Amino acid sequence: MKKLFALLILLAVPLVLAACTSMSPDECKVADWNRTGYTDGAAGEDQQSSLAAYASDCAKAGVRPDTTAYRAGWDAGIATYCTAATGWREGVEGRTWKEDACRGQRGDGAFSQALKDGLKVNKTNREIQSMDTKIQDLEQKLQKTQKDNERRSLRDQIRALDRQQASLRDVLRRQESLRP
Incomplete structure (x- = not known):
């Protein structure tokens, strides 16, 4: 029983970690960075930490976020939040x-x-x-x-x-x- 429980935990860890990523590699490849920025801004998310998370997630897919488009979208979104x-x-x-x-x-x-x-x-x-x-x-x-x-x-x-x-x-x- 203990071995089964340990196995379930080991299988669950990658799923939990995957849930923590801000964007999947496939999403990075087709991202609309302006829309992503707008959504984050409209939710009151921190621009710098969000961009850093996307950069980290998307690096795995060989994609760099379009920071200019993201920031423009975020600026418009934060205006609706504030x-x-x-x-x-x-x-x-x-x-x-x-x-x-x-x-x-x-x-x-x-x-x-x-x-x-x-x-x-x-x-x-x-x-x-x-x-x-x-x-x-x-x-x-x-x-x-x-x-x-x-x-x-x-x-x-x-x-x-x-x-x-x-x-x-x-x-x-x-x-x-x-x-x-």
């Missing part, structure tokens, strides 16, 4: 690593502010979810306990968490009103 609406979406989804994606680009200020506002919404939502979990745990304890003083204490804790959640929902409504 908007307040995208910053908001990335923030609400908690994608803090995208903070530098628009640095130095047109729209940088609006993107950054919307990202910060969206991150606040994300944090508030996580706090509300955490309180939901605590309330559920307390309600389960309440169902199991028979002692009146414990039941009273658990109900008080649940009410306090309910009040905190109501307050957080008010904060969330104000935060969401900042949506671009």
Whole structure:
């Protein structure tokens, strides 16, 4: 059984590594570098690291990326990414690593502010979810306990968490009103 497991792992490693490549040799041979750059820019991908990955992948096929076409496409794509609406979406989804994606680009200020506002919404939502979990745990304890003083204490804790959640929902409504 151990030998079979080891064999499966050995067979899986190349598949996992292949999944990490940014472009296959066949894709390198027919790549539209302008379109590839645009797609990467529109996704907020880093231009330099993406180009380096393509250069590495395509070297295996004897292909060099057309950096001029890629950069032109990336410039057009990043312009569609660096908007307040995208910053908001990335923030609400908690994608803090995208903070530098628009640095130095047109729209940088609006993107950054919307990202910060969206991150606040994300944090508030996580706090509300955490309180939901605590309330559920307390309600389960309440169902199991028979002692009146414990039941009273658990109900008080649940009410306090309910009040905190109501307050957080008010904060969330104000935060969401900042949506671009």
